[in-house]
Amino acid sequence: MLYVDKFRPKALEQFKLHGNVADNLRKLVVNGDCPHTLFYGPPGAGKKTLILALLREIYGPGVEKLKVECKPWKIELPSSKVELEFTTVSSAYHVEMNPSDVGNRDRYVVQEIIKEMAKSRPIGADGQRGFKVLVLNEVDRLSKEAQHSLRRTMEKYSAACRLVLCGNNVSKVIEPVRSRCLCIRVAAPTQQQVVEQLQAVAAHERLTLPPGLATRLAEASERNLRRALLSLEACKVQHYPFEEQQQVAAPDWEMYIKEIATDVLAEQTPKRLYQARGKLYELLTNCIPAEVVLRRLAVELMRRTDDQLRHTTAEHAAFYEHRLQEGQKAIFHLEAFLAHFMSSYKQYLISCGQ
Structure with a gap:
């Protein structure tokens, strides 16, 4: 169980x-x-x-x-x-x-x-x-x-x-x-409460959980206790006894979204947008909610861009998230967000002379 x-x-x-x-x-x-x-x-x-x-x-x-x-x-x-x-x-x-x-x-x-x-x-x-x-x-x-x-x-x-x-x-x-x-x-637990719950579960299962790993698990979970417990179990399957510097494995869908962000930032062409569409379809067919995909994608793009583009990216993400709630075909709005970002990013690179 x-x-x-x-x-x-x-x-x-x-x-x-x-x-x-x-x-x-x-x-x-x-x-x-x-x-x-x-x-x-x-x-x-x-x-x-x-x-x-x-x-x-x-x-x-x-x-x-x-x-x-x-x-x-x-x-x-x-x-x-x-x-x-x-x-x-x-x-x-x-x-x-x-x-x-x-x-x-x-x-x-x-x-x-x-x-x-x-x-x-x-x-x-x-x-x-x-x-x-x-x-x-x-x-x-x-x-x-x-x-x-x-x-x-x-x-x-x-x-x-x-x-x-x-x-x-x-x-x-x-x-x-x-x-x-x-x-x-029902408020999300604090990071310290997540750490305490992880330590309590580990003690009940007679596992030795290093404090550093527990803290990283809590940080990676973003105060989501269910995700923290699942990550703890994944780390146990991956390597036990635990190590202080053991890496916390991210979910596959998050890695896939990071891959989409990397591709979009590397090249802004219709061909690259078409490839991104296929990856977005893959996420949706694996039951990842469209709102989660859009938010995570916006966060990944804002992490890798300058302050000048972050405000515009957040504004576009909010606009298309609203459109996503009103519409029926999620892929249209996700692809439109990527196309809008690619256009803004391309204009920014041209203005900077790159």
């Missing part, structure tokens, strides 16, 4: 990084008050772990008996019929899904499928626990139409179900949805 799963807290009282948040959630459950909630924070901060611990606090260990279903849905519309198929993870008390997986059809998931699930009460539920919990992941990636539908669903079926929303960026959730939820910010 991976360290990420093996050392995941199961109950709210086991949380050390988010002690105040866990205590407040426990008080809500004890008082019988469980409103719609919105958990938001950076990746690897512990949002999903907190949600699972909250469900266990409400319903007990029964929520851990999970069933994974890939179910087809046929939705009848006034003028057409829509057929969707996506995966849900469910227990007798809750259903977890990711409506954004179906792309621009996410509003049908919210309007019809969630309504259907909200009508059924959990098995053996009574009293204060007589409601079902619907966990919606990546709610910040839902379209505006789906979010407005979600608002109406929250109002209509509030007696039979509670919605637990999870996302990275709360600013991408519309205000009517935020106002109907208890918003809970």
Whole structure:
């Protein structure tokens, strides 16, 4: 079992990084008050772990008996019929899904499928626990139409179900949805806390982790605890006993993005842009989110350019990230960002006489 799963807290009282948040959630459950909630924070901060611990606090260990279903849905519309198929993870008390997986059809998931699930009460539920919990992941990636539908669903079926929303960026959730939820910010752990967690995991596994390596693992993880634990396990497989100066291996997709940045800076031609397009396709087909690719690519390019170009690069990255959220074909916006950067960089080199 991976360290990420093996050392995941199961109950709210086991949380050390988010002690105040866990205590407040426990008080809500004890008082019988469980409103719609919105958990938001950076990746690897512990949002999903907190949600699972909250469900266990409400319903007990029964929520851990999970069933994974890939179910087809046929939705009848006034003028057409829509057929969707996506995966849900469910227990007798809750259903977890990711409506954004179906792309621009996410509003049908919210309007019809969630309504259907909200009508059924959990098995053996009574009293204060007589409601079902619907966990919606990546709610910040839902379209505006789906979010407005979600608002109406929250109002209509509030007696039979509670919605637990999870996302990275709360600013991408519309205000009517935020106002109907208890918003809970799950902050990323500090670098020192990541180091302490790595040392605790290593001690439990009877591993000797040098302080220098633990610090570099925490720095490379960028305060993402999940990534830090995965890197620790990768370093153990790579070489054990650990060495003080042992290198922390970067993920393959990050190395691939660095390769794209190197190619773009080396030559600014249509041929090089065409080659970069193929590499961007490779990243997208391996399920690397387009937003992550764009941000990491912008950071790599800004690291290797002068101050004069960094402001322009950041401005272009923000513009195309916004366009990426509004559009459907991610490759168009990623390639447009690279083309814009190559044009600006070429003009800069010409002005400098290189």
